[in-house]
Amino acid sequence: MRYRGLTATLALFWTLALSLSARAPAVDATASQAAPTKSAKGAAPPAAAAPTVDDCLTCHDDDSLKRTNGTPLTVHKTVFTGSVHGPLACVDCHADLAHAELPHAEKLAKVNCATCHADEVAQYQQSAHAAARAGGSDVAATCVSCHGMHDIKSKTDPESRTYHLNIAATCASCHGNQAVIARGHIAIGDVATPFGDSIHGRALSRSGLLVAPTCSDCHGPHDIRRKSDPASRVALENVPATCGKCHEGIAHQFAGSGHATVLAKGKGGAPACQTCHTAHAIIAADDPAWQLGVVSQCGSCHADKMKTYRDTFHGQVTKLGFRTVAACADCHGNHRILPAGDPASPVARANLIHTCGKCHANANANFVKYDPHADKHNPKRNAALYVASKSMQILLICTFGFFGLHSVLWLGRGMKENRGAPARHARAEEELRGAEPRGRSEVGNVQGLPTERSDKDV
């Protein structure tokens, strides 16, 4: 009872203190303890009063202020006071300077954002960025890479790097930058360019849609994990849920599909959304080029079905790059794909007349006996087709074999025969001319011979 009273008193005290000092909140106790240990090198005498923002800006609001190595040390007053941290004092972050004498030493302790933003930093520590930093990368993003330093603005501020419509550009400063990609060994390469051209990217950049997803909507803001990490929002089995945050209706359809059943087992072997739609380049699904591309995506697992599909008229026309005829999804459906044995599948026997009838208006029970995946090499599945195929093969081989030989032999003999042919022909013609002159015969049609009763040359 006594402790509860004490806690309440303290809480009241802090609430009062915080509201009174709203313009310059007091620094958290942990920070003021941690900071001095880090900046022991500065050897600041403890008694000095903490410098105010104006104290700092006396030197730092000057464009000519530089480190000994030439890098700028300027902090413009307007920039800092306009930032979300504007109400804070410099030493709230640069805690090691709280008791420093000015001018202070050049090297300062690293600012610890966790002093205030403990949860976000804890999430960051789980991220691929933190892992890369820990692995020695000097380009992997830290807090300031995305948020900036003295100019940090709230994510609700349209000028903020982390404002919804600006996030893609913020991420692109590394993930669309070949130098950083090379230096950071980022295996996926430039994702900013394909994302920028994607339906999501264009919804953001062209239409300015706040509901369009940006990088952080799929990858998370701070705990950006690799797709190989099962806890990642973009791990294969988590993708349907991630996309389903917006595309809920589709996610619901997909959840009932054969692919989702396999995916749920968590061993891969089934596509998630990005397998067909791609992760970053996501193209509008009504683009015929994309629809044709998905065919090869289906074929990357269903290789045998792909092969037999390509033997059909449907498969040939789509291979040529024309969308006029049936591709996989036209018969099998798209998100809720089910095996033919499932009565709900559009390719279940009972549904074929309707499914084929979408294109072939008068399809009947006979018509749907067509095999859209007929295999000419499989006598069990397609006996008649197999026989036809073998017969045609034999016919082709025999014809070309026989006449190939015939032509080759003739070529050799004909070339020999041709030697001296012009002279021989001239002699023959001389001989024919020398024969008893014969005028044009007036005799008419003789059976079996062509006649040209009116053959004036065409």
Added chain:
Amino acid sequence: MSEVVQLRETTRHVLRFDRTDRVLHGFLMLSFLGLASTGMPLLFSEAPWAGRLARALGGFAVTHRLHRIFAAIMIAVFVTHVSRLIVRVAVRNDYSIFWGPSSMVPQPKDLTDMYGHFLWFLGLVKRPSFDRFTYWEKFDYWAVFWGMAIIGGSGLMLWFPEVFARLLPGWIFNIALLVHGEEALLAVGFIFTIHFFNSHLRPEKFPMDMVIFTGRVSERELRDERPAEYGRLSSTAGRLHDAGAPSPRVWLAGRIVGSAAVGVGLAIVTLIVYALVF
């Protein structure tokens, strides 16, 4: 052209193909080249050239329509040819199409001619005494005849599947597509290599036998190449009917059309070989 002028002054000419046959062959060439160019991209859809050729011809919507227009032309050629045969038999009571030197029906002489021709290739005997239609010409004829029936029939099935499915089971279209494609490959391969060689590119005829355009063969050529026919014609008074020399205009037009056809044909063969090899 000088060749023609010279021939006109010197030699008599025998009419081998009448004007209707020449015109029919012209339409046959046109439709065959058209069907091959619009059809082969489908048969070899996985070859890198296929999509490009299909797009160059105007895309699927265009090639699809062209293929059917050319098919209609070829069917018309086929029907006209068969009608003429029927007229010959039924109206003129000319039964020579069934047997004898003017018939396309294979006969014992064709077998012995073929055997003799092979021996001549090897330099063992004199060349056989060919008549009006040689064994390889008969093969060409029946290959095209059979091809038109098979490819045309299967093509019509694929053109109107819903109609044919009223009577036939759907798997027939699987066979129709296979046969249509393979038979077309046979036809295209045969015409553009074997027929071109036998009729135009072989050394005795190189670069082109103009008879299918002019209809006329010189007396000298007939005597050298078809001694049996020449003999028959010469021995019957008045049968060696001088049809007059080929018209230079027709000759030139034939040269241009024929060369273009051979060029297109060989280009298609090259693409096919490329697709088969790579």
